[in-house]
Amino acid sequence: MTLFEIYRRLLFLAVGVYAVVRSVAFIWRWELAGRGADRTESLLRRYVVSLLVRVRALRFWWEFVQLAALAAILVFLLKLHRPT
Amino acid sequence: MNTHDSSAGPSPSLSELPLDELVRYAESLGLDLPADIAHGEALTAVRARQELLLELDRDALLDVVIWLRVPVQQSAGREQLARIITRQHPAHFDGLSDRGLHALARLRGVTLRDGEPRTELERRTRKADGWWARVRRTQRSVLGSLVARLVTASERDDDYQFLPEDGLSARTIKRDIEQSGLVGGVAKRLRGAADDYVREKLDEIERRIDRKLDEIDRRLGEWRDREMSHRLRILKITLLVTILVAVLSLLYDYFRGAS
Known part of the structure; x- marks a missing residue:
């Protein structure tokens, strides 16, 4: 195994x-926050959900296109690698 | 059917009550008996009032109390309602329902006649209030006119007048003083004005809270969009670095294969 392989x-x-x-930490934090049965916590949880549902994805269309292009380039480069 | 208040319930036998207790009990039923009345007469009057209260519809009595705008619990009994009604001496009956007028008339000892016009019943009810009550009412009416003139002196007759918004506004201060006396009438007016003021202030506070909540919601929405844009940028940078490493790796493989 070469040095670059190790790297x-x-x-x-x-x-x-x-x-x-x-x-995992991110999911765990949100799971803890969403588990509370207190009225305030429940209200806050529902508000956060409504806030997320109201996200306008079209506003970020250019970022999504860039991400898709980058992902496609990465997949293409990975395919170009010779099997070791 | 129980028509008695728990605080003023009769003893098992009404006839055994001493005169002073009988008079007090009569007062709780809305009856004003003279102090020198004979025991038998008081007993007869109380029994007649009890029978009358049993005959009267409670909703009709409630109509009168609501029309008089006297604060009362919705569950108030007939005796309490009758007591409130007999303390008031209205001379105008605009806005009072027919069944309410009938109940009021009967409490004043007026006998109802079939097919009698409302105006005639109103006249007889007014008359049944007693001579002294009418004198007091006239006196209050004059006083109410004076106060109304003082209060509304700044309003000229030729000024444009809007229609009243509701029933309360239609009631004049003169009418209030005539019905409840100077202090009572002015207090009623002030209470109405205070209620309006509090209601207006509460509406204003509610509107302010709504505006604040909208502002908070807008700011949170902006924060969410910023956060999302930030996360997408991080993802993009990560992909770019990964591509760079992949290119390096590819070049390394190529040169190693060539050597």
């Missing part, structure tokens, strides 16, 4: 672990 695998491991930990 690639270590990077994958570090970034992967970081992404998983952050995502």
